[in-house]
Amino acid sequence: MDLRECYRMMDADYDSVLCRLGSEQMVCRFLKKCVEKDELNKLQAAIGDERWQDAFLHAHNMKGYGLNLSLTAFTESSSRLCEALRGGEPKGDIAGMLSDVRADYEKLESAVLSLDPK
Numbered sequence: 630m631d632l633r634e635c636y637r638m639m640d641a642d643y644d645s646v647l648c649r650l651g652s653e654q655m656v657c658r659f660l661k662k663c664v665e666k667d668e669l670n671k672l673q674a675a676i677g678d679e680r681w682q683d684a685f686l687h688a689h690n691m692k693g694y695g696l697n698l699s700l701t702a703f704t705e706s707s708s709r710l711c712e713a714l715r716g717g718e719p720k721g722d723i724a725g726m727l728s729d730v731r732a733d734y735e736k737l738e739s740a741v742l743s744l745d746p747k
Contacts, residue, residue: 630743632656638740639733640702649699656698657744663694664738669731676727685714691730703733 632653636643650656672687688711695704706729713721 630740631745635660635740635744636699638743639700639737642699642701646699649697659698660737660741660744663698664741666690666694668694669734672730673727676723681714681717681719684719685711688714688730691734700733700737703730703737706730706733 630638633643636646646656647653650659668687668691672684672691675681675684675687688707691707692704692711694700695707706726710723710726710730713719713723713726
């Protein structure tokens, strides 16, 4: 799969990220780093252990990856979770928000792993 199709599969903004990073090679490089970071597992572990500050930091990192790489759906779900974790005790349905982040992350990971090597 090419990068444009990968972005379509992730519900993301290809034109925006290409404009920001300048080349498909840079975009691919950062996408691969994003899935190698293991933030999702760290986030899930922190939430499971009720380490809310750590959970917030992991959600914030994921939101940052999403924003920088124009990963629209992933940014939205990780942003909702990040804001719910801001300031200590979580607010709202953390399990539901985590489920949304997990689904968007899995879509991201699947798309990135399907990219044609260059």
